[in-house]
Amino acid sequence: xxxxxxxxxxxxxxxxxxxxxxxxxxxxxxxxxxxxxxxxxxxxxxxxxxxxxxxxxxxxxxxxxxxxxxxxxxxxxxxxxxxxxxxxxxxxxxxxxxxxxxxxxxxxxxxxxxxxxxxxxxxxxxxxxxxxxxxxxxxxxxxxxxxxxxxxxxxxxxxxxxxxxxxxxxxxxxxxxxxxxxxxxxxxxxxxxxxxxxxxxxxxxxxxxxxxxxxxxxxxxxxxxxxxxxxxxxxxxxxxxxxxxxxxxxxxxxxxxxxxxxxxxxxxxxxxxxxxxxxxxxxxxxxxxxxxxxxxxxxxxxxxxxxxxxxxxxxxxxxxxxxxxxxxxxxxxxxxxxxxxxxxxxxxxxxxxxxxxxxxxxxxxxxxxxxxxxxxxxxxxxxxxxxxxxxxxxxxxxxxxxxxxxxxxxxxxxxxxxxxxxxxxxxxxxxxxxxxxxxxxxxxxxxxxxxxx
Amino acid sequence: xxxxxxxxxxxxxxxxxxxxxxxxxxxxxxxxxxxxxxxxxxxxxxxxxxxxxxxxxxxxxxxxxxxxxxxxxxxxxxxxxxxxxxxxxxxxxxxxxxxxxxxxxxxxxxxxxxxxxxxxxxxxxxxxxxxxxxxxxxxxxxxxxxxxxxxxxxxxxxxxxxxxxxxxxxxxxxxxxxxxxxxxxxxxxxxxxxxxxxxxxxxxxxxxxxxxxxxxxxxxxxxxxxxxxxxxxxxxxxxxxxxxxxxxxxxxxxxxxxxxxxxxxxxxxxxxxxxxxxxxxxxxxxxxxxxxxxxxxxxxxxxxxxxxxxxxxxxxxxxxxxxxxxxxxxxxxxxxxxxxxxxxxxxxxxxxxxxxxxxxxxxxxxxxxxxxxxxxxxxxxxxxxxxxxxxxxxxxxxxxxxxxxxxxxxxxxxxxxxxxxxxxxxxxxxxxxxxxxxxxxxxxxxxxxxxxxxxxxxxxxxxxxxxxxxxxxxxxxxx
Numbered sequence: 013x014x015x016x017x018x019x020x021x022x023x024x025x026x027x028x029x030x031x032x033x034x035x036x037x038x039x040x041x042x043x044x045x046x047x048x049x050x051x052x053x054x055x056x057x058x059x060x061x062x063x064x065x066x067x068x069x070x071x072x073x074x075x076x077x078x079x080x081x082x083x084x085x086x087x088x089x090x091x092x093x094x095x096x097x098x099x100x101x102x103x104x105x106x107x108x109x110x111x112x113x114x115x116x117x118x119x120x121x122x123x124x125x126x127x128x129x130x131x132x133x134x135x136x137x138x139x140x141x142x143x144x145x146x147x148x149x150x151x152x153x154x155x156x157x158x159x160x161x162x163x164x165x166x167x168x169x170x171x172x173x174x175x176x177x178x179x180x181x182x183x184x185x186x187x188x189x190x191x192x193x194x195x196x197x198x199x200x201x202x203x204x205x206x207x208x209x210x211x212x213x214x215x216x217x218x219x220x221x222x223x224x225x226x227x228x229x230x231x232x233x234x235x236x237x238x239x240x241x242x243x244x245x246x247x248x249x250x251x252x253x254x255x256x257x258x259x260x261x262x263x264x265x266x267x268x269x270x271x272x273x274x275x276x277x278x279x280x281x282x283x284x285x286x287x288x289x290x291x292x293x294x295x296x297x298x299x300x301x302x303x304x305x306x307x308x309x310x311x312x313x314x315x316x317x318x319x320x321x322x323x324x325x326x327x328x329x330x331x332x333x334x335x336x337x338x339x340x341x342x343x344x345x346x347x348x349x350x351x352x353x354x355x356x357x358x359x360x361x362x363x364x365x366x367x368x369x370x371x372x373x374x375x376x377x378x379x380x381x382x383x384x385x386x387x388x389x390x391x392x393x394x395x396x397x398x399x400x401x402x403x404x405x406x407x408x409x410x411x412x413x414x415x416x417x418x419x420x421x422x423x424x425x426x427x428x429x430x431x432x433x434x435x436x437x438x439x440x441x442x443x444x445x446x447x448x449x450x451x452x453x454x455x456x457x458x459x460x461x462x463x464x465x
Numbered sequence: 466x467x468x469x470x471x472x473x474x475x476x477x478x479x480x481x482x483x484x485x486x487x488x489x490x491x492x493x494x495x496x497x498x499x500x501x502x503x504x505x506x507x508x509x510x511x512x513x514x515x516x517x518x519x520x521x522x523x524x525x526x527x528x529x530x531x532x533x534x535x536x537x538x539x540x541x542x543x544x545x546x547x548x549x550x551x552x553x554x555x556x557x558x559x560x561x562x563x564x565x566x567x568x569x570x571x572x573x574x575x576x577x578x579x580x581x582x583x584x585x586x587x588x589x590x591x592x593x594x595x596x597x598x599x600x601x602x603x604x605x606x607x608x609x610x611x612x613x614x615x616x617x618x619x620x621x622x623x624x625x626x627x628x629x630x631x632x633x634x635x636x637x638x639x640x641x642x643x644x645x646x647x648x649x650x651x652x653x654x655x656x657x658x659x660x661x662x663x664x665x666x667x668x669x670x671x672x673x674x675x676x677x678x679x680x681x682x683x684x685x686x687x688x689x690x691x692x693x694x695x696x697x698x699x700x701x702x703x704x705x706x707x708x709x710x711x712x713x714x715x716x717x718x719x720x721x722x723x724x725x726x727x728x729x730x731x732x733x734x735x736x737x738x739x740x741x742x743x744x745x746x747x748x749x750x751x752x753x754x755x756x757x758x759x760x761x762x763x764x765x766x767x768x769x770x771x772x773x774x775x776x777x778x779x780x781x782x783x784x785x786x787x788x789x790x791x792x793x794x795x796x797x798x799x800x801x802x803x804x805x806x807x808x809x810x811x812x813x814x815x816x817x818x819x820x821x822x823x824x825x826x827x828x829x830x831x832x833x834x835x836x837x838x839x840x841x842x843x844x845x846x847x848x849x850x851x852x853x854x855x856x857x858x859x860x861x862x863x864x865x866x867x868x869x870x871x872x873x874x875x876x877x878x879x880x881x882x883x884x885x886x887x888x889x890x891x892x893x894x895x896x897x898x899x900x901x902x903x904x905x906x907x908x909x910x911x912x913x914x915x916x917x918x919x920x921x922x923x924x925x926x927x928x929x930x931x932x933x934x935x936x937x938x939x940x941x942x943x944x
Binding site: 014025026039046051058066072079084113122125142145146149179261286287299310311314327355360364372 | 580630718887
């Protein structure tokens, strides 16, 4: 029997010690009619058999997993350094529980402290927590933080935030007592209008949540927005992309009080949508209102530097229904990996990665601009942009998929109605995309669009 | 040990990615350009690897030591499951890839849902929630949506006073008022108190079974009847599913909604505090409210469907922690039907055996047969020496064990909550008993030895009070 360690003799001896005649007798106090004797599950299989089944299942995804990936929309095909994958295999780390006993959890605690430091530095803010579930829930939790800080319940959200993240905010809003006001942040043709949400902020507003870059890859200066929010006593929350912060002005420097978002790009791989990493950084003054685990530096009984979970009085296991969040298990190992990624890449590696995305986007845009029938839209695009063709977007994606290229996210097919049209494709270019791949993309698109004319 | 910021070597991170040249950055308009680069570490790959390996040596997991952490189910995490999640066909799969190209992934997830339905006695499952607490929150939003659809605005959620803190916190986050229900002298829900608390405002009762004391709620069917007669729902917190998987099903007990922690019962690793996954199962009448995406089967084809108009919406950006769910599927595939039952049998046997062997020094808080875990307290003689549960926990570290959960549940004074799981040998269980016996003797003879513990850990006892009083949350706050 797999993964049990007691031998038949052990079982007999232990039952004997307890004065019991059988394993069934252990459940004698469970009412007989609740005990079920036949489960409709397949019989157990050997590791070899299961390994073969899983390899076969994985292979059935190879046309997608092995394709040249220009997909984005909340998850990105960035390079994962080999050293990161190697270290994540350490059993001491990944088989540990939440570090409630700090004396034997200094490894995870120190790594999370280092992650908090690196994330805060990257975001240009004072503190960061030790992870939330993903970018979407990080936005929801950031809004909750603002509500607690301001004692107000109205929040203004730039509608150019990732639509899935907006969905999660809507899911949580009623229960958390939030009134969510969505305001347009600028159409595709007109370009981004970062000032637009400012008009919706009033003295009952807890926070203004603005993506940077927005869902369509466009970067904007948020400084005027910060002034508008602060003039009304509201917080400015920037939903941001960590790698971009290596070269773009980070949320803190633009006047954001809180930065949140998705940390998947920091070495986590794609993994069909999870596990990813919700990050949350903030000004020091907000720390007692923050959700999630926080690691602090302290000393041990011998005066040596040591680390421990801290400010736990914010959390559910102490404060119960009055906690800043219900979060318990979070994405610690993902935060660990993100810190490791930043340590491996370093200042120069991250700068190059961010700049390569920018260059890749510029190169692909230049190629697509030369194709008759393809429309591009204005803006400062970092890693992602939208283009339009006269064809249905999902048809374009199917044609390119047949050539081994995942061309992008067909916006209307995937997200329903929005500021986009039926021909709009959201395309992402990471540092992994080569000049040859970009050429092949443009050639395939030219062929598809030309054939249809 | 040094922090990563205190080490310096010839940085090699730049060699990981191509250099796009200086003209790339010129594409950033001046007003959007970062003024000074972020102060990230600058180290060679070798020094990064040595740093993190040194960190891993200052950490213990289930792979290192016996880890009988109550309510956490720290069982062995099989290595094939790790390998499976890293197969390129899964690990490199983008969540926006078209359904036609990820049939293997969708088939796996669909099959996992079916198996969880069978184990829990539910009609439908969602795999979207990313942790147990998020499963609770999802479940409570389902409770809310179910009542609203019946034009029944119920505002209260009941939780036992022994409940895990996430239960009341999740209920509050879902917009409910929380009301505690007392436990009786047997450690079970007090039925009279429950009847008093249940009324037209009651939306649901959240319950684990076995409860957080490790005791089976023998009157579970009466509890369910009390809730259902009042029009309320019964919610199952799957934290303790390891005790009954393959033996009894929450659905048969009258539970309407369940969440399971795959990082407990289904052997996915805890990752030092996640990622886990918290799938939620429901009876058919609640299925229309499940979050998107739903995984549907049409003949031999699988697809992700948007949710019904009655759905609570989305609870995460994508469909959940797929990388973790792959591991759970692989585990269940190896166990099969006999293996699942064997898990519960051996988990309960190990706990019952430890409870009996420890009883002379550490009597159980309730003199009743436990399930897969139990709550003990130090004997009156030990407590009389001024020794606390915390001191015992720290001394256990010196003996090479991870301590049990301490000070939970809150209704037991000086609680030590022990959950051995099914994956340890009898020799190791006996060694744990022996260590606890030595510690009990030390507590009586040399209590100062316990107060000074741990001696053999990477650091001595950590000053948690100072950490909270003098907040240092980043390296920059320390300087």
